[in-house]
Amino acid sequence: MDSVLWNVGGWTHDRNTVYELFWGGVAMKAILIMVLQRLGLGMLTLFIVSVIIFSAVELLPGDLAQEILGQSATPETVAAFRAELGLDEPAVQRYGQWLLNVVSGDFGHSLANGRAISELLASRVGNTLFLAAYAAIIAVPLSLILGILTALYRNSWFDRSVNVLTLSSISFPEFFIAYILILAFAVKIPLFPSLANIYPDTPFLDMLYRATLPVMTLVMVVVAHMMRMTRAAIINVLASPYVEMARLKGISPFRVIVKHALPNALAPIINVIALNLAYLVVGVVVVEVVFVYPGLGQLLVDSVSKRDVTVVQAVSLIFAATFILLNLVADVLAIVTNPRLLNPR
Amino acid sequence: MVMDKNNKNFQTSKPKSMMGRRAFVATTLAAGASLGLAAERSSQIQSDEPKKGGTLRVGFTQGALSDSTDPASFNNDFMFAYAYGVFNGLTEIAPSGELVPELALQWQASPDARIWTFQLRRGIQFHNGKDFVAADVVATINHHRHINSTSSAKPLVADIVRVTALDPHTVVMELGSGNADFPFIFSQYNLVIHPALGDSIDVTSMNGTGPYEAKIFDPGVRAVYQRNPNYWKPGRAHLDSVEIILVADPAARLSALITGAVDLIDRPDLKTLHLLKRHPSVRVEQTVGNKHYTLPMLSDIAPFTNNDVRMALKHSIDREEMVDKILKGCGVVGNDHPIGPTVPFFNSDLPQRSYDPDKGRFYLNRAGLKTLDVKLHMADVSWGNDSVKAGVLFSESSAKAGINLQVLREPNDGYWSNVWMKKSFCGSYSGGRPTADWAFTTTYARGVSWNESHWDHSRFNQLLVAARSELNQALRGEMYYEMQGLVRDEGSTIIPMFGNYVLAMNKHVRHTEKIASNWDLDGQRFMERWWLDA
Numbered sequence: 001m002d003s004v005l006w007n008v009g010g011w012t013h014d015r016n017t018v019y020e021l022f023w024g025g026v027a028m029k030a031i032l033i034m035v036l037q038r039l040g041l042g043m044l045t046l047f048i049v050s051v052i053i054f055s056a057v058e059l060l061p062g063d064l065a066q067e068i069l070g071q072s073a074t075p076e077t078v079a080a081f082r083a084e085l086g087l088d089e090p091a092v093q094r095y096g097q098w099l100l101n102v103v104s105g106d107f108g109h110s111l112a113n114g115r116a117i118s119e120l121l122a123s124r125v126g127n128t129l130f131l132a133a134y135a136a137i138i139a140v141p142l143s144l145i146l147g148i149l150t151a152l153y154r155n156s157w158f159d160r161s162v163n164v165l166t167l168s169s170i171s172f173p174e175f176f177i178a179y180i181l182i183l184a185f186a187v188k189i190p191l192f193p194s195l196a197n198i199y200p201d202t203p204f205l206d207m208l209y210r211a212t213l214p215v216m217t218l219v220m221v222v223v224a225h226m227m228r229m230t231r232a233a234i235i236n237v238l239a240s241p242y243v244e245m246a247r248l249k250g251i252s253p254f255r256v257i258v259k260h261a262l263p264n265a266l267a268p269i270i271n272v273i274a275l276n277l278a279y280l281v282v283g284v285v286v287v288e289v290v291f292v293y294p295g296l297g298q299l300l301v302d303s304v305s306k307r308d309v310t311v312v313q314a315v316s317l318i319f320a321a322t323f324i325l326l327n328l329v330a331d332v333l334a335i336v337t338n339p340r341l342l343n344p345r
Numbered sequence: 346m347v348m349d350k351n352n353k354n355f356q357t358s359k360p361k362s363m364m365g366r367r368a369f370v371a372t373t374l375a376a377g378a379s380l381g382l383a384a385e386r387s388s389q390i391q392s393d394e395p396k397k398g399g400t401l402r403v404g405f406t407q408g409a410l411s412d413s414t415d416p417a418s419f420n421n422d423f424m425f426a427y428a429y430g431v432f433n434g435l436t437e438i439a440p441s442g443e444l445v446p447e448l449a450l451q452w453q454a455s456p457d458a459r460i461w462t463f464q465l466r467r468g469i470q471f472h473n474g475k476d477f478v479a480a481d482v483v484a485t486i487n488h489h490r491h492i493n494s495t496s497s498a499k500p501l502v503a504d505i506v507r508v509t510a511l512d513p514h515t516v517v518m519e520l521g522s523g524n525a526d527f528p529f530i531f532s533q534y535n536l537v538i539h540p541a542l543g544d545s546i547d548v549t550s551m552n553g554t555g556p557y558e559a560k561i562f563d564p565g566v567r568a569v570y571q572r573n574p575n576y577w578k579p580g581r582a583h584l585d586s587v588e589i590i591l592v593a594d595p596a597a598r599l600s601a602l603i604t605g606a607v608d609l610i611d612r613p614d615l616k617t618l619h620l621l622k623r624h625p626s627v628r629v630e631q632t633v634g635n636k637h638y639t640l641p642m643l644s645d646i647a648p649f650t651n652n653d654v655r656m657a658l659k660h661s662i663d664r665e666e667m668v669d670k671i672l673k674g675c676g677v678v679g680n681d682h683p684i685g686p687t688v689p690f691f692n693s694d695l696p697q698r699s700y701d702p703d704k705g706r707f708y709l710n711r712a713g714l715k716t717l718d719v720k721l722h723m724a725d726v727s728w729g730n731d732s733v734k735a736g737v738l739f740s741e742s743s744a745k746a747g748i749n750l751q752v753l754r755e756p757n758d759g760y761w762s763n764v765w766m767k768k769s770f771c772g773s774y775s776g777g778r779p780t781a782d783w784a785f786t787t788t789y790a791r792g793v794s795w796n797e798s799h800w801d802h803s804r805f806n807q808l809l810v811a812a813r814s815e816l817n818q819a820l821r822g823e824m825y826y827e828m829q830g831l832v833r834d835e836g837s838t839i840i841p842m843f844g845n846y847v848l849a850m851n852k853h854v855r856h857t858e859k860i861a862s863n864w865d866l867d868g869q870r871f872m873e874r875w876w877l878d879a
Contacts, residue, residue, distance in 0.1 A: 061759030068411065069497055070420060070761050074794040081495040112411030113418075113564065114549075120410070182600050194600040195607075197567070197590060292592050292601075294566045302410040302565060305758070311410075 031335060035328065042324040049320040050102075050313055054095050057309045063087055064111050064307040085111050098310065112308045120299065121314060123200050128295040130198075132280035134211055135218040139280075140273055143223045147230020147269075152257055154235060166224035178217045178290040185213060196291040214291040218284065222276045229272040233265035240264075267334035267341060274330035282319040395583045399877035401854065404592040404601050404610040410565030415548035416535050417489060417496030422611065423568070425534045425869040426589060430570050431472075432537030432553035433578075435463060435482065436528050438779050438868055440859045442687050444529055448477065448538055448554065458523035458814045465514045469577050471540050471552050479510035484541035486518075491545070498535035500787065500794065523814025525821065526780045534869065556582035556873035566591060570872065583876035602627065602849055608877070609850040611865055615673040621849055628852060631675055631845040634862045635685035635777020635784075638728050638844065640721070640739075641797035643769040644837035648719070653712035655837055658719070659698060661705035661743035664841045671728070671735045675847050679840040682832040683775060683784045686843075687862045690781045690825035695833060705746030717748045722764050724755040727772030736772070766797055773797055777843075779863045781825045782813050789832060798837035805831045853877045 065081035066073050082088040086097075101108050107117040146166070150159040169177060186194035192212045202210070237243060238261055246260045247253075285297030296315055303311035335341045408423030419428055437447040446452075450464045469477040486508050489496040507519040520527065530536065538554065539546035551559045556578065557570035570587045590607060592598040595614040601607045603624065613621055613629070622629050642649035642658070649655055664678040677686070680698055684691050709717055721739065723732040736752035743750045755764045755771075764771050778784040787793060790809055791801045805828055812824035832838070846865040856875040861868030867875065 061756065062762045065495075066759065066762040068418065068420070069495075073761060074500060077495050077497065077499055080493045084493065084495060110411065113413030113415075115413075179596055182597075186604050187600055190604060193606060194597065194604050195590070195592065199561075199563075199567075289594050290597050292590065292594070292597055298565070299410055306409065306411045308411055 031332060034335075035332065038324075038328050038331070042321070042328070045324060046317055046320055049316060050099070051095070053313055053316045054091075054098075054309060057304070057307055057312055058091050060304075060307065062307065064309075067306050068112060087111075094309075098313065102313075107314045108310045110303075110308055110311050112303075112306050112311075117311060117314045120311065121296075121318070124294060124296050124299055125318065127198065127293065128281060128284070128297070130207065131211060131214060131218070131284065131293065131295060132277065134208070135215045135222070135280050136277055138215065139219045139222050139276070140226065142219065143226035144230055144269070146223070146227045148234065148257055148262065150227070150231045151234040151238070151261075152253060154231070162227070166227055169220040170222075170224035174217060174221055174286045175290050177220055178213070178287060181213050181216055182290075185216075194291070196293045198294070211293070214284075214287050214293055217287055217291075218280060222280065226269070226272050226276055230265070230269050233268045234261050237261040237265045263337060266337040270330045270333050270337070271327075274326040278323045278326045281322045395580070395855070395876040396878055397583050397876070398585050399853075399879075400586045400588060401584050401609065401872075401875065401877060402588045402590065402607040403871075404598045404607040405589050406591075406593060406595075406598065406612045408565060408589075408591040408593075412564035413548070414551055414562070416485075416537060416539060416546075417494060417498070417548070419534050420497060422865060422869065423564070423589065423591065425864060426866070426872060427559070427562070427568060428534040428537045429868075429870045430555055430557045430587065430872040431551055431559055432539065432555045434533070434537050435465075435531035437870075438529075438532045438861055438863045440857060440861045440867065440874075442689065442779065442862065444532065444779075447532075448482075449528070449531070452528055454525070454527070454816065456816070458525045458527065458816055459520050461518045461520070461527055462511070463516045463518070463528075465516065466577070467514055469554050470575060471554050472558050472573060473540075473552050475540055475552075477538070477540075477554050478513040479516045480513075480541045481538050481546075482516045483508045483510050484544065484546050485536065485538050487544065488539070488546050488548075489535060496535060498530075498533060501530045501533060501536070522810070524782070525812075525814060525816050526782045529780050529783060532779065532863075534864075557587060560586075576873075578873070581873040584872070587872050599849075602851070605851070609848065609854050609871075611846075611848055613847060613849040615675055615847065618673060618675070618847070626851055628850055628854075630848045630850070632848075632860055632862050633677060633686060634844065634846045634865070635688060635775075635779070636844045636846070637679055637683060637685065637775055637777060637840050638735075638842050639683075639773045639775060639797070640839040640841070641766075641771065641773055642837045642839070643766075643799050644801070645799045646769040648712075648714075648717065649769060649837060651712045652835055653708045654714070654717065655839075656834070657705045657708035657712065657717065657746060657748065658743065659839050660701045660708065661746040661748055662739050662839060662841050663700040663742040664698075665700065666742065667735060667738060668842050670738060671731050672842060672844055676842050676844040679842045680833055681836060681838070681840045682829040683777075683788065683838075683840060684781050684825070684829055685777055685862075688777075688779065688781060688784070690822050692826040692829040694826070695830060698833070700742060702742070702745035705743065705748065709747055715747065718751070719748065719770055720751045720753055720768075722753050722755050722768040722771040724757050724760045724764065724772070726757045726760050727765075728774060732772055766799075777863070781828070782809070785809055785828060785832075786813070789836065789838075800837045802831060802835060805835075853879050 064085065064087060065078045069077060086094065098108065109116055110120060146162055150162050153159050182194045185191045193210055194213065196210045196214050198207045198210055234257055243256060243261055246256050284295065285301055287293065288295045288297045296318065300312065300315040303315065405423055407421035409421065412421065412424055416428065419425065433448045435447060435449040437445050439445045448466055448469065450466050452461055452463045454461050465479060465482065471477060486502055486505065488494065489498045490502040490505055504521045504524065505518055506521050509517050511517050539550065540552055551562060556573055556576045558573050559568060560571045561567065561569040567588065567590045572582050572585055576582045592601055598610045599613060599621065602610045618629060621627055642655055644650060659681055668674065668676045668678055678697065680695055721736050723736045725732055728735055733752060733754050740750040740752055765773055775788065778787065786809065788795050788797060789800055789805065790796065791806045808824045808828050812821050815821045815824065846862065848866065854875065855878050856867060861870065
């Protein structure tokens with residue numbers, strides 16, 4: 001059995017040697033410190049995000065009272081509305097009050113209908129995560145496999161056709177892909193429902209079935225990015241001397257890629273995967289609207305249009321936290337797979 | 346007590362005779378004839394005998410996560426259906442447009458139409474078994490007229506000075522001034538009767554007297570209603586259950602109907618309507634409604650202070666073309682007044698104003714102008730997604746009269762606060778009102794908060810007050826006829842068209858021959874009036 005070779009500092013080492021060097025030292029501690037630092041920075045980021053979002057909602061023309069009452073807003077009902085919800089207080093004071101509540105763990109109530117935000121979010125967070133996970137479980141392995149295969153058979157007809165297909169699907173707007181899928185698989189060949197209306201009481205298998213078309217849409221949208229990055233990263237590593245060494249030893253091309261090239265190419269791939277996972281959580285408003293999927297995106301759009309600032313804040317914080325956490329996980333994983341990243345020169 | 350003193354002077358008016366029955370029929374017939382446009386419906390689909398049972402699944406356009414069960418806040422179709430499905434009003438607008446009693450049994454007005462006594466129905470229970478009594482009516486009305494009320498119905502009940510429960514089945518309401526159409530306001534979706542809770546009502550409660558009980562109510566997502574087994578109204582509530590799903594995207598709504606995920610959708614995309622009509626299992630229906638599109642000009646800001654300028658603009662808009670291109674034929678031309686053809690006292694004698702750039706130029710010259718530069722502010726919320734296109738059409742047609750009309754696109758956000766009634770010329774609409782007085786009072790009376798053109802016409806305002814308290818229907822009719830003419834010829838609002846309510850459904854959905862036109866979907870009472878044939 002061939003031993004795994006790692007390229008560290010220009011020297012080629014046996015993997016076990018590297019791991020001993022690495023894990024035997026201060027690496028564990030260093031990672032822990034980094035995670036803590038990043039979490040601390042993350043909290044700061046969340047605070048800044050909340051300030052920006054609050055100011056942005058304030059800057060939008062009209063307030064909750066006017067948006068809810070719309071054409072039927074009269075000066076006195078608007079005034080009564082504002083007084084009831086405390087909207088007539090200065091913005092800084094309202095933000096301070098909100099921040100105090102959040103710090104003590106209370107996200108408060110929707111200004112528009114008085115429902116508790118935790119209740120509003122509960123099922124929607126679950127739905128959004130379900131859709132993202134469902135799409136990711138298909139999209140991530142698919143793009144890794146396609147990336148490896150296209151790197152293996154690069155410049156072949158297979159490579160080119162996979163590239164053309166994935167690049168085309170990422171180039172179309174999401175709603176267009178969604179409509180095409182609905183036309184093909186719901187209207188012409190009625191295999192799947194066009195409405196992905198899942199509710200808290202929907203059985204799990206039914207959820208999988210109803211979410212098929214939105215998941216297909218999302219998969220088509222995210223595969224190209226991850227697959228292209230896998231391919232490029234592997235091809236990049238394939239040019240290094242240690243890969244040549246492996247080839248000279250007579251290892252098969254597939255084995256060279258999977259055992260030797262891929263581990264060294266993982267860091268950028270993991271980062272791209274993390275970005276796409278974050279996108280699957282925060283960026284699916286269009287898919288939610290077209291398939292009538294009750295997720296967070298729709299909640300955010302609705303709340304912004306009504307200036308329901310407490311809900312906007314809660315959803316934005318969830319989105320921001322998703323980005324922060326996924327990036328952190330990606331960085332930790334990248335370091336674990338490639339310890340050199342811990343000591344940038 | 347005031348009531349006892351006046352009691353013998355009360356003039357009893359049967360609920361139906363808000364307008365003479367014969368006069369009403371004549372008006373409606375004339376309207377139908379002059380328009381030549383009846384509701385578009387194939388006759389073979391009507392079955393006479395409503396069937397019991399089944400679940401009607403509906404795809405709705407309007408509805409939001411921010412929707413609340415507080416009746417003060419109802420402002421979209423999802424909530425209108427909820428209001429009429431779960432609750433009842435004191436009065437109801439019948440498919441014919443007449444006012445009929447609902448929770449009220451009958452009512453009487455004092456001779457000056459200022460003091461109204463409502464006799465309530467007995468033996469009616471809320472879903473939780475509580476008896477419906479006068480205190481519930483008082484509490485409901487007070488919820489909207491409360492000093493801190495945020496209700497959009499507040500202007501409707503603002504004139505009520507006092508509401509008292511005389512006994513458990515009699516409510517007396519005293520108005521600041523006479524209003525012969527007063528019982529009409531209780532057909533409004535906001536004013537459905539909620540059970541009393543102390544002095545007010547429980548705004549989170551979904552406990553009504555209506556045909557359906559809300560089993561699942563998830564704003565912004567869906568609602569599931571189940572028939573109230575003890576519903577008091579005979580011959581209504583045929584469906585076992587109704588499921589309303591919110592499908593805001595027009596293409597998604599359409600595919601949901603075609604794939605059979607829902608039985609009925611509202612507001613199908615007009616651009617593809619001609620294709621949808623060809624689908625073998627789909628039926629498209631239209632109802633001529635009161636919803637109208639308006640272009641208010643602020644009459645206290647130059648150049649709109651001059652009625653000749655306003656008349657020049659009124660003659661320079663091609664109404665036929667607008668109905669054709671903007672509403673895709675799903676509407677009728679307007680005559681620059683807000684009274685729809687199905688509203689009692691609609692004046693069918695007024696000649697229809699049509700596109701005439703020469704006349705436009707004539708009025709312009711009479712105003713002492715060679716050309717006119719105006720800016721028209723439009724947003725998607727003002728007339729729908731084709732608002733700006735409509736503005737461009739107007740700009741093209743008015744160029745022939747020497748008018749240089751520039752269309753400015755405004756953002757949807759804050760349009761009703763920052764553009765409407767602030768810019769001197771913009772786009773707006775009205776859902777229409779069931780009575781002439783209501784329509785005129787909310788938007789054309791002096792100084793009211795929705796007077797979108799700041800119009801102030803002394804003869805009109807005088808007639809409005811006189812007609813409101815006039816119980817003689819013939820005299821009232823004359824006054825409303827004159828007022829429609831005044832708004833048409835001296836008003837400061839261009840009303841080029843009335844939009845139809847358009848629905849698409851599969852072949853199992855049934856309803857009575859005539860459906861109401863005060864709101865979409867049979868006045869949003871489809872839940873208790875419609876049925877499924879299989």
